[in-house]
Amino acid sequence: xxxxxxxxxxxxxxxxxxxxxxxxxxxxxxxxxxxxxxxxxxxxxxxxxxxxxxxxxxxxxxxxxxxxxxxxxxxxxxxxxxxxxxxxxxxxxxxxxxxxxxxxxxxxxxxxxxxxxxxxxxxxxxxxxxxxxxxxxxxxxxxxxxxxxxxxxxxxxxxxxxxxxxxxxxxxxxxxxxxxxxxxxxxxxxxxxxxxxxxxxxxxxxxxxxxxxxxxxxxxxxxxxxxxxxxxxxxxxxxxxxxxxxxxxxxxxxxxxxxxxxxxxxxxxxxxxxxxxxxxxxxxxxxxxxxxxxxxxxxxxxxxxxxxxxxxxxxxxxxxxx
Ligand code: UDP
Ligand code: MG
Numbered sequence: 001x002x003x004x005x006x007x008x009x010x011x012x013x014x015x016x017x018x019x020x021x022x023x024x025x026x027x028x029x030x031x032x033x034x035x036x037x038x039x040x041x042x043x044x045x046x047x048x049x050x051x052x053x054x055x056x057x058x059x060x061x062x063x064x065x066x067x068x069x070x071x072x073x074x075x076x077x078x079x080x081x082x083x084x085x086x087x088x089x090x091x092x093x094x095x096x097x098x099x100x101x102x103x104x105x106x107x108x109x110x111x112x113x114x115x116x117x118x119x120x121x122x123x124x125x126x127x128x129x130x131x132x133x134x135x136x137x138x139x140x141x142x143x144x145x146x147x148x149x150x151x152x153x154x155x156x157x158x159x160x161x162x163x164x165x166x167x168x169x170x171x172x173x174x175x176x177x178x179x180x181x182x183x184x185x186x187x188x189x190x191x192x193x194x195x196x197x198x199x200x201x202x203x204x205x206x207x208x209x210x211x212x213x214x215x216x217x218x219x220x221x222x223x224x225x226x227x228x229x230x231x232x233x234x235x236x237x238x239x240x241x242x243x244x245x246x247x248x249x250x251x252x253x254x255x256x257x258x259x260x261x262x263x264x265x266x267x268x269x270x271x272x273x274x275x276x277x278x279x280x281x282x283x284x285x286x287x288x289x290x291x292x293x294x295x296x297x298x299x300x301x302x303x304x305x306x307x308x309x310x311x312x313x314x315x316x317x318x319x320x321x322x
Contacts, residue, residue, distance in 0.1 A: 004034025007091045008081030010074050012043040014095045016202035018052045028101045038063045039081045044071030057308050064309030072302045075177045080302050090161045097201040099158035107160040116162035116188035119155045124196040139216050147223040151184045175294045178219040221287050231281030
């Protein structure tokens with residue numbers, strides 16, 4: 001009998017948290033009204049995570065796992081889990097227990113009321129650095145103002161999705177997957193459930209500053225064309241400035257011939273200004289072209305080294321989902 005619930009958990013070097021995580025999720029799963037499958041995705045961990053996952057699978061047949069052949073990043077790990085999930089109700093949560101599994105029954109309650117997506121919205125972030133909180137705050141607001149779809153602020157990947165939504169996500173061929181964005185894009189009835197984000201149970205953050213910045217740029221470029229327009233605006237601005245300057249210079253020539261506006265500084269500033277406008281514009285273009293290049297190559301989204309606990313009909317993932 002296929003499970004009713006699939007809980008997807010991406011894992012990258014989480015050996016210290018895995019056993020505690022399993023204890024917490026299985027305690028919640030025992031109280032659910034249907035069969036639960038846990039899908040643990042090892043995203044190329046370099047510590048003992050995979051061994052622990054195998055042990056958990058031995059102990060408890062509800063634990064299924066995928067092991068990606070290298071580190072593909074959080075979004076791809078979740079994508080792999082979504083491809084394999086068999087349940088009617090799919091939940092995505094982090095392995096570090098920052099997303100409390102005890103919230104899942106409340107999310108399911110909302111699903112029963114008819115919502116296809118229930119996302120968890122953070123009210124507070126406990127024990128995260130001021131820098132992280134500040135950058136996250138700015139980023140979510142910037143994304144909200146630029147993106148073409150309404151992506152709710154302060155939501156992570158912790159969410160519940162109906163089978164219908166997951167089927168749609170699986171059908172999207174995109175290489176650059178910003179799951180929160182795609183999840184909003186599909187539409188349907190969506191609602192929030194608010195919670196205070198706990199600190200990590202153990203270990204360090206796996207999302208380095210570089211990875212977070214990459215995710216931020218990716219989400220902006222994938223969900224907004226406004227940055228492309230920025231170069232047009234910058235160009236118009238510098239054209240207006242140039243026009244104004246030429247009128248001013250002409251005026252000074254005619255009225256006071258020893259005008260001070262002939263120095264080196266003026267020219268240097270103009271050159272630097274134009275140079276930077278051009279470089280910024282090329283950079284923005286590059287972000288979009290680079291993504292077109294990625295999409296055109298159409299490589300598989302991830303490669304799998306090991307699969308445990310799924311029935312054989314599910315070996316469809318090394319192919320691109322069309
Ligand atoms: N993770 C992953 N691949 C990565 C980085 C992180 O699968 O390349 C997982 C990690 O194990 C955790 C989740 O993604 O379960 C969120 O990572 P983390 O807690 O480091 O980031 P946060 O969202 O808390 O900043
Ligand atoms: Mg975390």
